Amino acid sequence: MTSKGNFCRKIGLIHENLSCLINNVLNFIIHFFKHVNPVYSSNYSNGISNEIPQNSDKKKTGSVKKLDDSIEKSQNNLNEVNDSKQGNAEKPQKARKYITLPGGKRKWIRILPPKVRGKDKKPRKKGKEHGNWKHGLGKTREYDSEKYAAWKEAVLRNCNFRCLVTGKTDKLNCHHLNSWDWYEEGRYDAANGVAITVDIHKEFHAKYGSGQNTFEEFEHFLFENYNMTLNDRQYGNHEPRFTTESVSQDLQRKQQEKQADLIELINSRNHELVSGIYKKSSSVIVIRCKIHDVIHETTATNYKKSKTGMSCCGRQRQSQATAYYNTLR
Ligand SMILES: [Zn+2]
Ligand SMILES: [Zn+2]
Structure with a gap:
């Protein structure tokens, strides 16, 4: 038993000596490296890792720099926030406002920025420069007068509510053969008007101008573009012809009937x-x-x-x- 114990003590002593030796050697190496390359010294002394490549160290320093930058930025932001709280910076305009309505109710309303109008716009065209210039006779046109409405109705009835050229029934215009501006006696003459579609009407006035137009111009236009004359109306011409007077009488009679019906209803x-x-x-x-x-x-x-x-x-x-x-x- 004793011999065995002695043997064990001997082995322990040897082990202690060996470990002391190894420690001494390691310390020597560490000291050596400390003098040669101070960068590695801290890592060796801590004993965390024995192999540290240079690249990873560079990366680490880079990331640290970045971190520092971000901290600085955040600090700057904080300073700015403090400034704005103190009222040094300009406040952004509120988009909403809480108001009190008459009667005590409260409501959020939107605040819209003031509109700048007409700054970049071209000046409005007036008089002769305007697209709808009627040769100074615009105010004498009486578009809404009952007589004009009767003339229009008479022209449409004479043409059977169809375009003279195409026979279409929608988007009809009534065109004055001898134009309004010079032919005063025919302004409300149903024989002086024809029903044509908007497109053809525009085409005619684009080619022959608007104003100072004549019966002959329209005949020329029809013959040149559609190979027809005013007399051969393929979509019929109402006989006997309606006149503005007869149509206006008719419209008046209808209106009176309507009025009578309404009064009857009111009384009932x-x-x-x-x-x-x-x-x-x-x-x-x-x-x-x-x-x-x-x-x-x-x-x-x-x-x-x-x-x-x-x-x-x-x-x-x-x-x-x-x-x-x-x-x-
Ligand atoms: Zn016309
Ligand atoms: Zn009542």
């Missing part, structure tokens, strides 16, 4: 017509309710379309209906 609803003439669907009429003594402004079409014509009578009708259904329960 126990209402009264205060003012307004029923010419077209958008014409405004003023009506008084005899039952509730309320005055209401509406259009003729809306009055005809609704069941009672006025809101006061409508409410009464509704309440009567609900009262009736309540009795059934």
